[in-house]
Amino acid sequence: MEENYLKNLDKCSRCGGCQAYCPLFSELGREPYVARGKVELLDHLRAGKVIWTDKLADIFSTCLLCGACAENCPNGVAGDKLVMMARKDLVTDRGLPIIKKNIFQHLLRYNGRLNMAGKCLYLYQKTGVQKLVRSSRALHVLPMDLAKIETLLPAVAGTPFRQKVPYRTAVAGSRLKVAYFTGCVTNLINPHVGQSILKIMEANGVEVIIPEQFCCGVPAFASGDFTTGRILGEQNIQAFSHEKVDYIICDCASCLSTWLDYPELLESEEAAKLTGKLMDVNRFIVEVLDLKLVPREMGVKVTYHDPCHLKRTENGRQAPRELLRRLSPAYEYVEMGAADRCCGSAGSFNLSHYRLSQRVAAKKVESILESGAEVVASACPSCIMQLSHALKNAQSNVRVKHLVELAAECLE
Numbered sequence: 363m364e365e366n367y368l369k370n371l372d373k374c375s376r377c378g379g380c381q382a383y384c385p386l387f388s389e390l391g392r393e394p395y396v397a398r399g400k401v402e403l404l405d406h407l408r409a410g411k412v413i414w415t416d417k418l419a420d421i422f423s424t425c426l427l428c429g430a431c432a433e434n435c436p437n438g439v440a441g442d443k444l445v446m447m448a449r450k451d452l453v454t455d456r457g458l459p460i461i462k463k464n465i466f467q468h469l470l471r472y473n474g475r476l477n478m479a480g481k482c483l484y485l486y487q488k489t490g491v492q493k494l495v496r497s498s499r500a501l502h503v504l505p506m507d508l509a510k511i512e513t514l515l516p517a518v519a520g521t522p523f524r525q526k527v528p529y530r531t532a533v534a535g536s537r538l539k540v541a542y543f544t545g546c547v548t549n550l551i552n553p554h555v556g557q558s559i560l561k562i563m564e565a566n567g568v569e570v571i572i573p574e575q576f577c578c579g580v581p582a583f584a585s586g587d588f589t590t591g592r593i594l595g596e597q598n599i600q601a602f603s604h605e606k607v608d609y610i611i612c613d614c615a616s617c618l619s620t621w622l623d624y625p626e627l628l629e630s631e632e633a634a635k636l637t638g639k640l641m642d643v644n645r646f647i648v649e650v651l652d653l654k655l656v657p658r659e660m661g662v663k664v665t666y667h668d669p670c671h672l673k674r675t676e677n678g679r680q681a682p683r684e685l686l687r688r689l690s691p692a693y694e695y696v697e698m699g700a701a702d703r704c705c706g707s708a709g710s711f712n713l714s715h716y717r718l719s720q721r722v723a724a725k726k727v728e729s730i731l732e733s734g735a736e737v738v739a740s741a742c743p744s745c746i747m748q749l750s751h752a753l754k755n756a757q758s759n760v761r762v763k764h765l766v767e768l769a770a771e772c773l774e
């Protein structure tokens with residue numbers, strides 16, 4: 363394992379403070395599932411007292427990488443990063459599970475194949491096959507909660523966002539030029555989020571360039587497949603370094619945080635230069651555009667869920683809330699309890715650990731319902747999918763929106 367991460371092990375005083383913050387420890391109440399337990403196990407691995415087994419692999423797969431332990435550790439132990447490094451070590455030792463290997467190495471790396479997969483899912487949903495599969499209950503006989511996992515699937519776009527919009531938007535007398543990293547979810551599932559961003563930029567004289575780009579690599583990095591993650595990261599750095607722009611904007615908290623880690627993950631100076639221009643789109647709207655809106659009186663109560671990967675970035679808590687305040691009187695912002703607690707999505711965690719992930723989400727649903735909000739806004743497509751699913755399971759009518767969708771509505 364890498365030396366600088368191993369130093370983290372020695373920093374841990376075993377105080378157990380992380381227990382109070384770990385969403386999984388609060389559900390499972392068992393030491394291996396909290397940072398302290400994982401540090402102890404990694405110490406044993408380092409000393410050669412234990413080796414990778416299925417049980418150990420399962421323990422290290424049971425982490426949301428939410429970073430709550432790291433944020434609150436008095437000794438600065440980066441629990442989430444340690445888990446990522448442990449997963450990397452595991453992949454070196456035992457290889458990737460076959461399904462992940464195929465997805466990361468034969469799908470994520472190729473935009474054409476990803477688009478084709480999106481098209482197949484779109485047809486599955488639109489031609490009635492999905493209805494047939496659900497009514498036949500065929501998935502219920504399969505293992506791994508497949509029937510439930512299938513219901514997580516949001517509606518897929520017929521045509522990817524990046525195929526529908528030009529490479530460069532034409533804005534007469536533009537005052538700023540930005541490159542937009544759309545992420546896979548906006549591209550394949552939420553094109554309306556991308557359209558909202560283009561609408562806001564156009565209304566504010568910002569020219570937008572959407573370069574050919576790839577998955578940011580977070581699913582691969584989070585699963586320990588650093589080879590695929592680095593290939594994707596390097597392709598993105600190459601694509602964006604060709605563009606002479608003032609800023610790079612991003613609408614996904616996980617993509618943003620992966621990009622911010624590129625300099626270290628890729629050991630690249632070019633990446634370091636580019637990340638200096640990188641900004642979460644909400645922060646860009648508030649701090650750079652200083653967007654003034656003229657919202658009409660609607661008085662819709664809205665609350666906000668902090669994506670784990672956004673809240674620790676510069677102004678990652680303040681900027682989204684400031685944007686929400688500017689939506690008044692169309693939307694009246696109310697803070698929910700534990701707004702910054704992880705929703706349990708964690709990329710593919712909600713697929714691999716469906717039940718546990720939904721237990722974590724249920725706490726978030728409680729907070730949302732207690733706030734009395736009619737809409738919950740967020741800034742991460744993965745959180746948005748998870749919250750939509752959990753609220754639907756709770757038979758709630760609360761709608762889940764990306765912040766930029768609400769802001770774009772208030773332009774009119």
Ligand code: SF4
Nearest residue numbers: 374375377378380435
């Ligand atoms: S990871 Fe930090 S909070 Fe947790 S036991 Fe170690 S020192 Fe304490």
Ligand code: SF4
Nearest residue numbers: 384425426428429431
């Ligand atoms: S990253 Fe989150 S889920 Fe993982 S050990 Fe830390 S607090 Fe728990």
